[in-house]
Amino acid sequence: MKLLIIEDEKELSGNIAAYMSSENYVCEQAFSYDEALTKVCLYDYDCVLLDLMLPGGNGLDILRAIREKKNPVGVIIVSAKDSVDDKVKGLEIGADDYLAKPFHLPELSMRIYAIIRRKMFAVNNLLSSNRVTIDLLSKSVTANGQPVVLTRTEYELLLFFISNRNKVVSKGSMAEHLSGDMADMLENHDFVYTHIKNLKAKLAEAGVKDCIKNVYGTGYKWVEP
């Protein structure tokens, strides 16, 4: 999978590349408007991360250039300017998703994963890992062939885990993923723990054990051998 990270802040771009590279992505970086425009015109990518405020131009113009060429690449706008207008405009021009800074890398990773999955495996709606299979269309889960009934929160958590397999995801990133802005207002993210505990118990009941590893209470990891 090829990923293009268009972001002028070198360190942020590097962090994203480091996180994504270990997930079988080949990451390329562009730090300015011109560089980005050249790259999207010359090469094919599976997904493009697009910052809107770039030295040399507006990211939305790059998006326009991509869509004018009928290039079906997935585009996620990553912007420091969390404005409704920008979001609406970006999605209108043809962005697939919009993420406001600051964000958690697992969240970004999950969004990239979701877009690539949608674009590439349009036919296949099954996602599996560790003998757990998720049917994305009916939102149902089976473990070891047995159906597992999950609450909406547990389902979202499971999807988040599998999208970030073999990665430690922090409690905060899960809290934010589950409840958006509201988690932001709570300092205490312990509510996540309750839901993980329930999810673990339900999976264990179906015979899938030890796939969610606790990392000193700071984060959790979906271990896939």
Added chain:
Amino acid sequence: MTRRTSLSDRMLTQFVVCIALLLLLATPLFYLLTKHYYAEDMIDVIEAVKQGLPIPDIDLKEDIMQGIMIQFAIIVGVLGIAIVLTLRFISRRLWRPFDETLRQIEAFRLEKGVLPVLPESDVAEFARLNRTLTTLMDNSLKSYRMQKEFTENASHELQTPLAVFQSRLDLLLQLPELTKRQADMMQSLYATASRLSHLNRNLLLLAKIDNSQYDRKEELDVITFIKELRPSLDILSNGVSIEEEFLVGSLNVTANRTLFESLVNNLVVNAIRHNRPEGEIKLRVTRRSLIISNTSSEPALDPRLLFNRFYRPSEKTKGNGLGLAIVKSICDYHGWQVAYHYEEGQHFFTVTF
């Protein structure tokens, strides 16, 4: 361009004109006076001489006294009327541009960002006053706008370093050799990053409300909105029971969706945050208001200070002290009322639409 004259010159001119006019009008009076008092005796004497009659007895002294008194009274009367007229009516007309200026600056609000157009005046002092006032208001508006933009820009600029900080932590967490102690330290760094980004988002939201950037409004049903919010609330509630009570079928308000969401989120998250374990939250919708109440072990709060930015009643207070300020700002923006009261161990927040 008309030539500007000073206020005192104008007053003097008008006063003189007024007196001249009145004196002109009073001329018949003087004529009659002269004819019947001064000249009366002389006419009698002339008549008597013509007809050869003895000259009548006349008291010149008394006549002169009377004449002078009457003349004096008329002059004083004319002057008096002239003064009253100039002060009351003419000067009212003269001061009208000043009244207009006053009215304009009384209606001037810095937050609205509209510079009033002061009337043109051909009175030098008023023209100068208007010029000075316009410059003053224009400068205030400019610096107010700059200050507002600064807050917004500063918040935007902070987002990227925060993203760097947070993503670096996410990477650090992946290290296989991480120890328990390091993980604990990271936990506190995560908490700090989260507080920072929350604070920054709140500041940005406040700045944007102040800058009136949420002008897109739509019709929303409070009850539908709360029902949609319920799943997220249940995720966060962590043992606190949430009860709904709708006294009406629907309650429509015209609001900006983002802001309304923020308003309700802030109030309910507050209700969860300050609750006690196994406590409860009640969401009531009446004909005109939304009432959110929660149990808490914390004492009553000061309703006068509660909605101030960065108000914290005690050092134990959670949150960044902006939540309720945002609620107040959003209510003000939409012209709603928000009130707080404490009753039998429960904190009540009422938003009246």
